[in-house]
Amino acid sequence: MSSQPTDLLQGTLDLLILRALLLEPQHGWGLARRIRQLTRDTFDVKPGSMFPALKRLEEKGWIAASWATSENGRQAKFYRLTRAGRARVQDEVENWRRVAAAIGWAIEGTS
Amino acid sequence: MRRWLAALKNLWRGRAADRDLEAELQSYLDHATDHLMQRGAEAAEARRSAGLELGGVTQVAEAVRDVRAGARVTGWSRDLRFAIRTFRRTPLFTVSAVCVLGLGVGANTAIFGLVNAALLKGLPLRDDARVAVVWIDNKSLGRSRVGPMGRDYFDWLSHATPFDDLFLFEHGSGTMTGVGDPEQVRGLRVTTNFADFLGVRPVVGRTFAATDATDNVAILSADYWQRAFGGDPKVVGRSLVLNSVSYSVIGVVPSSATFWYPADIIVPWPPDRLRTADSDLGVFGRLSPGVTFSSAQQAMNLIAADVAGARPDRKGWGILVVPLRDVAVQYIRPALLLLLGAVGFVLLLACANVAALLLVRTLGRRGEIAVRVALGATPGRLVQQTIIEGVLLGLGGGLVGLLLGLWGTAVLRVIVPASIPVPAAASQVPLPEGEIGWGIAALAVLLSIAVSIVFSLAPIATFFGGQPATRLNSRTRSSAAGTPRQRATLVIAEAALAVVLLTGAGLMMRTFGNLMRVAPGFDPHDVISLQLKFADDAPTSPYRQASGRVAAMAQFLERVRAIPGIEVAAFAEIPPMSQDDQNTGRFAVLDQRGLAPGDLPTAEFRIVTDGYFEVMRIPLRAGRYLATTDRADAESVVVVDETLARLSFGSTDPIGHYLAFGSRPSRRIVGVVGSVLDDGLDRAARPTIYVPYGQAPSQMMSLLARTSLPPASVVPTIKRAVWSVDPSEPLFNFRRMDDIVSNTVSASRLAFLMLTAFAGLALLLAGVGMYGVTAYVVAEQTREFAVRLAIGAKRADILWLVIRGGLRQALTGLGIGVVIASVLARQMATMLYGVAPLDATTLVVTALGFALLAAIANAIPAWRAARVDLVRVLQSV
Numbered sequence: 001m002s003s004q005p006t007d008l009l010q011g012t013l014d015l016l017i018l019r020a021l022l023l024e025p026q027h028g029w030g031l032a033r034r035i036r037q038l039t040r041d042t043f044d045v046k047p048g049s050m051f052p053a054l055k056r057l058e059e060k061g062w063i064a065a066s067w068a069t070s071e072n073g074r075q076a077k078f079y080r081l082t083r084a085g086r087a088r089v090q091d092e093v094e095n096w097r098r099v100a101a102a103i104g105w106a107i108e109g110t111s
Numbered sequence: 112m113r114r115w116l117a118a119l120k121n122l123w124r125g126r127a128a129d130r131d132l133e134a135e136l137q138s139y140l141d142h143a144t145d146h147l148m149q150r151g152a153e154a155a156e157a158r159r160s161a162g163l164e165l166g167g168v169t170q171v172a173e174a175v176r177d178v179r180a181g182a183r184v185t186g187w188s189r190d191l192r193f194a195i196r197t198f199r200r201t202p203l204f205t206v207s208a209v210c211v212l213g214l215g216v217g218a219n220t221a222i223f224g225l226v227n228a229a230l231l232k233g234l235p236l237r238d239d240a241r242v243a244v245v246w247i248d249n250k251s252l253g254r255s256r257v258g259p260m261g262r263d264y265f266d267w268l269s270h271a272t273p274f275d276d277l278f279l280f281e282h283g284s285g286t287m288t289g290v291g292d293p294e295q296v297r298g299l300r301v302t303t304n305f306a307d308f309l310g311v312r313p314v315v316g317r318t319f320a321a322t323d324a325t326d327n328v329a330i331l332s333a334d335y336w337q338r339a340f341g342g343d344p345k346v347v348g349r350s351l352v353l354n355s356v357s358y359s360v361i362g363v364v365p366s367s368a369t370f371w372y373p374a375d376i377i378v379p380w381p382p383d384r385l386r387t388a389d390s391d392l393g394v395f396g397r398l399s400p401g402v403t404f405s406s407a408q409q410a411m412n413l414i415a416a417d418v419a420g421a422r423p424d425r426k427g428w429g430i431l432v433v434p435l436r437d438v439a440v441q442y443i444r445p446a447l448l449l450l451l452g453a454v455g456f457v458l459l460l461a462c463a464n465v466a467a468l469l470l471v472r473t474l475g476r477r478g479e480i481a482v483r484v485a486l487g488a489t490p491g492r493l494v495q496q497t498i499i500e501g502v503l504l505g506l507g508g509g510l511v512g513l514l515l516g517l518w519g520t521a522v523l524r525v526i527v528p529a530s531i532p533v534p535a536a537a538s539q540v541p542l543p544e545g546e547i548g549w550g551i552a553a554l555a556v557l558l559s560i561a562v563s564i565v566f567s568l569a570p571i572a573t574f575f576g577g578q579p580a581t582r583l584n585s586r587t588r589s590s591a592a593g594t595p596r597q598r599a600t601l602v603i604a605e606a607a608l609a610v611v612l613l614t615g616a617g618l619m620m621r622t623f624g625n626l627m628r629v630a631p632g633f634d635p636h637d638v639i640s641l642q643l644k645f646a647d648d649a650p651t652s653p654y655r656q657a658s659g660r661v662a663a664m665a666q667f668l669e670r671v672r673a674i675p676g677i678e679v680a681a682f683a684e685i686p687p688m689s690q691d692d693q694n695t696g697r698f699a700v701l702d703q704r705g706l707a708p709g710d711l712p713t714a715e716f717r718i719v720t721d722g723y724f725e726v727m728r729i730p731l732r733a734g735r736y737l738a739t740t741d742r743a744d745a746e747s748v749v750v751v752d753e754t755l756a757r758l759s760f761g762s763t764d765p766i767g768h769y770l771a772f773g774s775r776p777s778r779r780i781v782g783v784v785g786s787v788l789d790d791g792l793d794r795a796a797r798p799t800i801y802v803p804y805g806q807a808p809s810q811m812m813s814l815l816a817r818t819s820l821p822p823a824s825v826v827p828t829i830k831r832a833v834w835s836v837d838p839s840e841p842l843f844n845f846r847r848m849d850d851i852v853s854n855t856v857s858a859s860r861l862a863f864l865m866l867t868a869f870a871g872l873a874l875l876l877a878g879v880g881m882y883g884v885t886a887y888v889v890a891e892q893t894r895e896f897a898v899r900l901a902i903g904a905k906r907a908d909i910l911w912l913v914i915r916g917g918l919r920q921a922l923t924g925l926g927i928g929v930v931i932a933s934v935l936a937r938q939m940a941t942m943l944y945g946v947a948p949l950d951a952t953t954l955v956v957t958a959l960g961f962a963l964l965a966a967i968a969n970a971i972p973a974w975r976a977a978r979v980d981l982v983r984v985l986q987s988v
Contacts, residue, residue, distance in 0.1 A: 027138065027139075028139045029138075046164070047165045047166060047171050051132075052171075052175050055178045070138075074138060076142065077131075077134075077138065
């Protein structure tokens with residue numbers, strides 16, 4: 001329902017989660033590890049940020065969750081992108097490119 | 112939409128979601144632990160690191176919960192749970208507040224239910240606010256509110272009346288035969304515009320058409336239809352025999368159609384019979400458009416003058432136009448309005464009490480509230496919490512109030528008689544029963560909630576506008592001075608309200624006591640009454656002859672007097688105080704010369720059989736009672752009462768004098784008896800002339816029998832005794848004389864009982880309120896008292912200090928209450944009897960009584976304060 005532009009930091013985390021889930025469904029811990037890999041250890045998302053973000057995305061209807069067995073045989077709650085989420089990834093990516101480019105110009109164009 | 116669903120789901124499944132989250136976080140820990148162990152960590156070490164990484168399950172879970180949809184709503188529901196917990200922690204407060212609110216709301220609900228039914232709801236007929244009762248009156252004859260004759264009606268119709276339509280009816284009763292036992296039924300003879308005028312729709316069949324006027328057709332009331340025919344829809348077309356005349360049933364109407372008279376059967380009025388009807392006709396008129404009641408009265412005044420000009424027998428007679436709504440409740444309205452006012456005071460008192468309870472509780476919680484304010488609770492948050500508490504409390508109070516209101520309505524149905532006699536109008540007015548519909552119920556609960564929210568918020572207001580730090584401090588300082596003004600105001604208000612109610616109750620108590628001390632002039636105890644009407648419709652009926660009626664009556668009396676357990680019995684046309692009928696006329700004392708006919712005095716005429724004075728125990732003052740020998744063939748005699756003797760004869764002995772009645776033969780006075788207060792205990796006796804039945808045999812008589820046997824056994828015996836003479840003669844309308852007398856004071860009794868109950872409630876509430884506030888102040892100041900004692904104050908000083916504080920407020924309230932009461936008492940002057948509105952005794956007794964209560968309510972906590980354990984209190988500092 002809400003279409004407010006997500007604020008910068010929160011938006012970054014949301015984008016990372018959505019991007020990570022584009023590859024395959026993942027559970028909370030696996031998602032944290034995947035993001036570390038994808039960002040080459042730059043972002044270490046703590047559970048205190050991760051789970052509220054997952055909840056938020058789930059309630060926006062971009063991701064959905066279900067319990068399944070993980071790679072090491074334990075029960076875990078797996079998150080996957082919904083159709084709306086998949087479409088959203090594209091938007092968020094373009095959005096991010098614009099922001100990143102804008103910030104790049106701002107930093108470089110000092111003279 | 113989706114968020115809304117999610118919010119609902121979260122709210123609904125809050126616990127399941129919490130468990131799910133817990134499992135998910137546990138799963139996270141397990142995965143992290145597995146990973147660390149794969150890297151070669153010890154199991155315990157791995158688990159510890161994983162835990163550290165997670166950073167606390169609770170904190171994460173809380174962070175997730177805040178994100179969940181409907182977090183705001185969950186906040187409300189959390190506040191709700193918190194409020195319920197708070198109430199459960201303080202059961203004494205909760206129960207008292209709910210009960211006090213419930214009492215206030217319940218009393219108001221019950222009284223309002225009655226007032227609404229009686230005064231506000233209107234009557235069950237079409238456009239009832241524009242319907243008038245039309246009477247005639249003659250002041251010089253002392254006749255008020257009499258129904259006109261048929262001729263009067265036709266005279267009116269020859270003029271342009273201010274009415275759209277006039278509806279005429281005649282009450283009657285008849286003997287129904289052919290349907291089971293002979294039964295006396297109540298009937299109405301009506302003009303054929305019956306259904307149209309009243310706005311009545313038939314339940315079965317049809318109502319009268321104009322062409323039915325001369326036919327023997329009948330409409331039944333739904334009650335009688337159920338009683339006699341079991342609600343059989345095939346009743347239409349059946350024939351009934353009423354007073355030996357056969358009628359064909361054409362329809363059934365709801366019993367409420369004849370709301371002013373519980374008729375069983377309704378028959379049309381042939382115009383020629385209507386023209387010659389000389390009895391007391393009932394007339395309702397619906398005002399023409401644009402006409403007011405007062406302009407209708409003026410128009411009818413002109414018509415009355417015109418009629419009197421044309422018909423000498425109508426000289427001195429006027430026409431009265433009275434709104435129907437006023438007639439129905441005229442005699443109970445002052446009592447109802449008084450009660451409505453009084454019950455409003457009860458509600459205010461209950462509010463003050465709840466406010467005091469809430470105030471004390473809020474003061475007790477101000478530490479908690481100050482901490483919450485200091486931690487950043489916004490006014491909005493606190494207000495939200497308080498409103499939720501207020502709604503809960505109000506809901507509880509409202510529900511308790513509703514239960515009490517329903518119970519009170521049932522009690523009122525017992526106290527308020529179904530009908531009350533109208534003084535000097537020879538009629539009974541049916542009273543509607545109070546009832547609590549959904550509207551009133553909803554109103555009661557909403558009122559309770561509104562009151563509760565307002566008084567919950569008031570004390571909270573003091574927590575804003577100061578620095579949190581000083582509020583925090585005030586928890587530890589001993590000052591109970593948080594809101595001394597509010598507390599004092601409440602105590603003063605409670606005292607004033609209670610004193611007003613007490614004064615009102617005191618005045619009604621004295622009024623009712625005075626009324627009960629009034630001797631009615633006869634002894635109603637153990638006297639029962641049954642009505643009897645000679646049915647003489649059949650041309651062959653022996654009752655068409657006066658001698659036939661006299662003979663039958665003598666036989667009835669003989670058989671009834673033979674019943675074991677019946678001490679004495681007699682018949683009277685109009686039992687004392689019953690207002691069954693009116694029989695008033697002029698008389699002349701024969702040797703009084705020079706009186707113009709217009710100046711002749713009037714008297715009440717009472718046709719009675721021998722034994723009447725003995726049954727009613729009306730004392731003989733001079734001469735003799737009436738006897739069986741006072742027959743048609745004997746000398747014409749009368750007995751007069753003391754009032755007539757005094758007014759017409761002064762100090763002369765009336766015995767042996769002759770009274771003349773128009774063209775009828777004059778009668779010799781043979782006895783003087785005590786006066787009877789026929790118009791009510793609070794009204795003067797009127798001159799009365801007792802005429803022997805043998806010389807004036809009327810049709811409708813009431814049997815009066817003095818017996819101590821239970822009516823359930825004696826009434827059937829009496830009926831059998833009468834039926835042994837004439838098996839078709841029904842006896843009906845069983846009454847106790849005690850009830851007849853007590854019905855005449857029902858308005859006073861209602862006001863007295865209810866006001867006394869309210870005053871008792873007020874005393875209780877005010878007493879508890881004063882006690883509660885003082886007890887709280889004492890608890891707050893315990894340390895101060897201990898210090899005072901430690902530095903040399905005497906215990907008596909402490910005692911006095913506390914009592915003085917509380918008593919000063921109570922006495923201020925007492926003073927204000929006395930002033931308000933003396934203003935308001937004047938409004939209830941019409942309800943009072945034998946006591947002035949500003950009755951000094953009542954005011955002094957009330958004031959002293961209340962002062963005593965206030966002293967006790969303050970002395971108990973004061974005494975506790977004075978016994979304070981010095982060492983323990985000071986150590987606890």
